[in-house]
Amino acid sequence: MDLLQSVFKDHVREFSCGNLYYRTFFMDSKRDALYVGAMDRLFRLNMNNVTATHCDRDSINLEPSNVAQCVSKGKSEHFDCRNHIRVIQPMGDGSRLYVCGTNAHSPKDWVLYSNLTHLPRHEYVPGIGMGVAKCPYDPADNSTALWVERGNPGSLPALYSGTNAEFTKADTVIFRTDLHNLTTGRREFSFKRTLKYDSKWLDKPNFVGSFDVGEYVLFFFRETAVEYINCGKAVYSRVARVCKRDTGGKNILSQNWATYLKARLNCSIPGEFPFYFNEIQSIYKVPGDDSRFYGVFTTASTGLMGSAICTFTIGDIQKAFEGKFKEQATSSSAWLPVINEGKIHKIVQWTRNGDSQSALLDIFDVTPGEPIQAMALSRVHGSLYAASDKRVLQLRLALCARRYDACVRCARDPYCGWDREAAVCREYMPGLIQDVANETADICDSSISRKSVSATWGQSLHLGSFVKMPEVLQPRAVSWYHYSRDKGRHPITFNKPEKYIETSEHGLLIISIYSNWCHEFEKYKTAMKTWERKQEQCARQNDSNQNTHPNEIVLN
Template sequence: MADVRQTGSNIETTIEYTGDINKRRDAATNCRAKVGAVRVLRRDWRRLSGPILSSLPAPEAHHVREFSCGTLYYRTFFVDSKRDALYVGAMDRLYRLNMNNISASHCERDSINLEPSNVAQCVSKGKSEHFDCRNHVRVIQPMGDGSRLYVCGTNAHSPKDWVLYSNLTHLPRHEYVPGIGMGVAKCPYDPADNSTALWVERGNPGSLPALYSGTNAEFTKADTVIFRTDLHNLTTGRREFAFKRTLKYDSKWLDKPNFVGSFDVGDYVLFFFRETAVEYINCGKAVYSRVARVCKRDTGGKNILSQNWATYLKARLNCSIPGEFPFYFNEIQSIYKVPGDDSRFYGVFTTASTGLMGSAICTFTIGDIQKAFEGKFKEQASSSSAWLPVISSKVPEPRPGTCVNDTSSLPDTVLNFIRSHPLMDSAVSHENEKPIYYKRDLFFTRLVVDKVKVDMMGHQLEYTVYYSGTNEGKIHKIVQWNRNGDSQSALLDIFDVTPGEPIQAMAISRMHGSLYAASDRRVLQLRLALCARRYDACVRCARDPYCGWDRDAGVCREYMPGLIQDVANETADICDSSIARKSVSATWGQSLHLGSFVKMPEVLQPRAVTWYHYSREKGRHPITFNKPEKYIETSEHGLLIISVNEADAGRYDCWLGGSLLCSYNITVDTHRCSPPEKSNEYQKIYSNWCHEFEKYKTAMKTWERKQEGEGVKRQSRAIKSHASRTPANDAGTTNLGPDLTTDVPHSAVPRTFTGNFVSFN
C-alpha cells in the first residue's frame, strides 16, 4: 500500500509491502483468469483515475520524490551536477535542492529569500500584489567555475539582478561585481513573459565574461531585445566594452518574440524564439519559429549600428509533416541541447492556439543551421511587395553576419545591408525531413533529451529518449533509433506527473539517473529506469532502452547483458518464449474472464488487440465480438466467455499487433450433471445462477419500462378523449373521471422471486 510521509513541506512517497512479495508479484502479472461473469460484468472497467505512476506495485522504494513549499511558481531550473545541486527559481525564493533526493531538501535551510522592492509602486500601476508584484526568479546562470551564480528576477516589475555564492549566500562588499544591481534587459518585467539568458565566459571582446539575454526591456513590452551586457574588467571594475542590442522598434529584427532558449556554440550565441512573421504580414498574421545568431566578438559598427549588433541574422525553423501541402507546427515552445554535444538541437513545436491543436518534436543539426545562414537573404522591395530572395550580386563583401576580428571596421555597405536584411531566405530544415513524433489534441510545453548507449552482444547501440511535458501535467516518453539510415521512433510511456497542472520546467541528469519536473505547486524527481514500476510484461519492457526482461524471474529490470531487449522491435516473437501458458479448468455452463492487462496502458490504447481461439474442430480463428451472448470484450481488452461448453475448449492467445501478450489453455468438464465435490464448485454453480438471475432482472426492468411507457401514452390519449366529451363543471375545471389503469395479461408478467438474494451491483 502507498505510504505518504510529510515532514514540514517535503513529501516523500514510498511503497510499503505487506504479505508475500511473490504473491504481490504474481498479482501484477498481466495475464490472469478470473471466474464469475456476474462479478466481471458488474465490475467498473473504466480507466483508473489518479497518477499513472501509482498503477503498479513497485520493487523500487523511491521511484518518485517531491518537494514543495506551497504555490510558489517553480519555473526556472539550473542543474549543477558537480555539486549535486538543482537550483530552482521561484517566487521570492531561490532553492538549492539535493539532486540525489529532492525530498531531503528543506524549505528554509536550502533557500535564500529575494524579496521584491517597490511593491507599492507596482500595485499602483494596476498589477496584482500577490503575483505580478512579487520577485519571480527567471535567470540562474553559473559564473566561472560555478562557485558563484548570476541570478535575475522580476522584482515587482522592476527587474533586479544579484551575484550569489553557490551555497546561496551573498557576496561580501569587497567582492562587488560591476554592472550588477539593475536587471533591465537581462530578465523580464512580467513573470508571465518568456525569456532566456546565458552567461558566456569565453569568446567575447577582450576575453571578458558577459550575459546574453532575450527579453522585454520595457514595462509596456514595446521593446523586446536580444542583449549583451556591458563588459567589465572584473579586477579593476572598469567598463571595457559597451552593451550591444537589437535595433529598437524595428519589426524586421524582432516582432513580439517569445524566447525559449539560447546556447553558446563556437563563435556564436544562438537564440531560439517564436515571433510574428514579418514576411507573411501581407497575407495575414502568422507566427513563425526562428533561430537567430550573433557573433560573440561583435562590438557593433563605427558610425552605423554603433550600439547594435553588426552580425545579427535570423532564419525560420521548419517543423512540419511533409507532403504536397506540408502541415506546419509553427510555434516553438521549448528547445534543448544535450550538454557537451553541440551538433543537434531538439525542440517541441505546436500549432497556433486558434486552430487545430497539435504538437511535434523536431530536431535540427548545427550543419543545417549554418547552411541556412550561409544561404540567400530575403528582402521586401516595398511595403506592398512580396518578400523575395536577394540576388547574389547585391550582397556586399565581407559577407554580412560572419565573424570578423573587429566589426567596427566593417564597411558601411555591409552594416546598412544587415540593418535592412537580417532575415534569411531559406528555412532551417528539420532532420530527416519529418518530426520525431507528433500528435493532435496535445500541447507540449517542455522538452529534455537523454542519450542511452546499450551493449548488445558486443555491439554498441545508441538510442535517443525524449521526455516532453504537457499543459495537462503529463510527460510523454519517446524513443528514437536509426535502422538502415532511416530514423524511427515510438511512444514508450505516458506519466501523469502533475495532474491538471502544466509542466513549467524540466531537467534531466544521467549521472543521478533522474528526471526533474516542476509545476507551479511542486517539484518532482522521477527515476529514469522505472522498469518494474512501469512494465509488467515483456512486450513493453523489451522496448525501453533503460530496461530488459528477465525471462527466469518474469520481471522487468534495469538493463544488463543477458536480459531480453528489442527497442527497434526487429524480432516480433522475442517475448513469446517468456509468455507462460496458463491452464484453466472450467465446468460446463460456467463463464470465464481471460485478462490481458491489469490496466490497459495509455500508450497501447491505439494499438489493436486480437484474441485467437485454437480448437480441434476449427483450428485457429479470431474471436469476434458481434455475438455478445457468447463473447464480450472488456474495456481493458480482456475476453469474457459466456456459458462455456465443449466447443470452447482449447487455446486462447491474445496478440498486440505482432506480439503475443498472453496465452490460456482451457479445458471444459463434460460431466454436466455431476454433483459438485468442492466448495469452489458450489461457488461456480452459484455464480452461474446469479448470472441467470441478473439476466432475468434486466429483462424484467426492460419490460417494466416498456409497459410504463405504453401506459403513459394510453393514459394521455384517454384523458384527451374524455376531456373532449366532458363539459366543464361549475368550478371551471374538467372532470377527469376515475383513475385510469392499464390491464396487463397475466401471461405477460414474468414470475417474480421472493425471499433474499445477492445483488452484484
C-alpha cells in the same frame, strides 16, 4: 487508488514550501544541487532526495523593492509585484551564480555563492545591480538567458539574453551585457542588442531557449511572421544566431549586432498540403552534444489543437544561415496530444540507415490539471525533476517492473531490461534483454506466454490482447504478428476486414479460420447433385412400375 498513483508511490519524491511558482531550474551535477527559482526565493534542492530539502536552511530570500510603485501602475500586489527569479546561471567553475528576478516590474540581478550566500563587498562584480534587458519585467513573459565565459571580445565573460526591455513590452531584445575587466572593473566593450522597434529583427517574440555553440550563441523563439503580413497574421518559429566576437558596427550599428541572422524552423507533417506546427514552446539540447536540438511545437490555439516534437541538426541550421535564408525543410516529427495538463511523454529516439526514428514508450500524469513549468534530467541520479507552480517532483527514470509486465514493452525502454529467467522487467544491466531500436523482431519470443486455443472448422476466432498498458496509452495501436512456415514472422494488417478485425480493446478477430470452406462447399454441392440424380432414377423406376394394372400379378 488511481493506478498511476500506486505506481509512483515509492518512486516519486516531492518538495514544496507553498504555492511559490517554481518556474526556473538550474542543475549543478558537480554539487548534486538543483537550483529552483520561485517567488521571492531561490532554493537549493538535494538532487538525491528533494524531500530532504529544508525550506529555510536551503534557500535565500530575495524580496522585491518598490512594491508600492509597481502597484500604482495597476499590477497585482501578491503576484506581479513580487520578485520572481527567472534567470539562474553558473559563473566560472560554478562556485558563483548569476541570478536575475522581476523585482516588482523593475528587474534586478545579483551574484551569489553557490551555497546561496551573498558576496562580500570587496568581491563586487561590475555591471551587476540593474537587470533591465537581462530578465523580464512581467513574471508571465517568456525569456531566456545564458552566461558565456569563452569566445567573447577580449575573452571576457558576458550574459546573453532574450527578453522584454521595457515595462510596456514594446521593446524586445536579444542582448549582450557590457564586457568588464573583472580585476579592474573597467568596461572594455559596450553592450550589443538587436535594433530597437524594428519588426524585421524581432516582432513580439516569445523566447524559449538559448545555447552556446562554437563561435555563436543560438536563440530559439516564436514571433509574428513579418513575411506573412500581406496574407493575415501568423506566428512562425525561429532560430537566431549572433557571433560571440561581434563588436557591432563602426557607425550606425555601433550598439547593435552586426552578425545577427535568423531563419524559420519548419516543424510539419509533410504532404501535398503540409500540416504545420508553427509555435515553438520549448527547446532542449543534450548536454555536451551540440549536434541536435529537440523542440516541442504546437498549432495555433485558435485552430485544430495538436503538438509535435521535432528534431533539428546543427548542420541543417548552419546550412539555413549560409544559404539563401530559406526555411529548414527537414525535420523528424512525432504527432502527440497537446502537453498542457501536467503529462510527461517518455519518448525514445534512434537512427537507422541515416534516418531518425522515434517511439512513444509511456505517459506519466505527474501534475494533474497543472502545466509543467520546468524540467531537468539527471543521468547521474537517474531522475527527472519537474516543477509546477505548487511543487517540485523527483521521478525515477527506471520504473521498469512498475510500468512493464511484458518483455515487448520492457525491452524498448533504455533504462530497463527483461530478465528471461525471472520473467520480470528490471533496471538495465548486461545480460538482460534490451532492444531499444526494435532491430531484432523475435528477441522476446522466448519470453512470450503461450496459450493453446481450440476452434472448430469454419468458426471465427477472437484473441484478446495480453499486453497490459496504462490507460493513457490504450488509444495507441497494438501490433499483431502471424507465424507461418512459409512467411515466418510477419505483421498482420487490418486493411482486409473480411479476414482480420481489431477490437476496441486491441484484440484480434480472425474471420472464418477454416481456409478450405469453399472447397468443402463444392464437395457438398457435388454430393448433393449425385443424390438428386439417384432420386430421379428411383422416381422414374417407380413411375414404370405404376404403369401395370392393379389386378395383374407380377412375377418376380
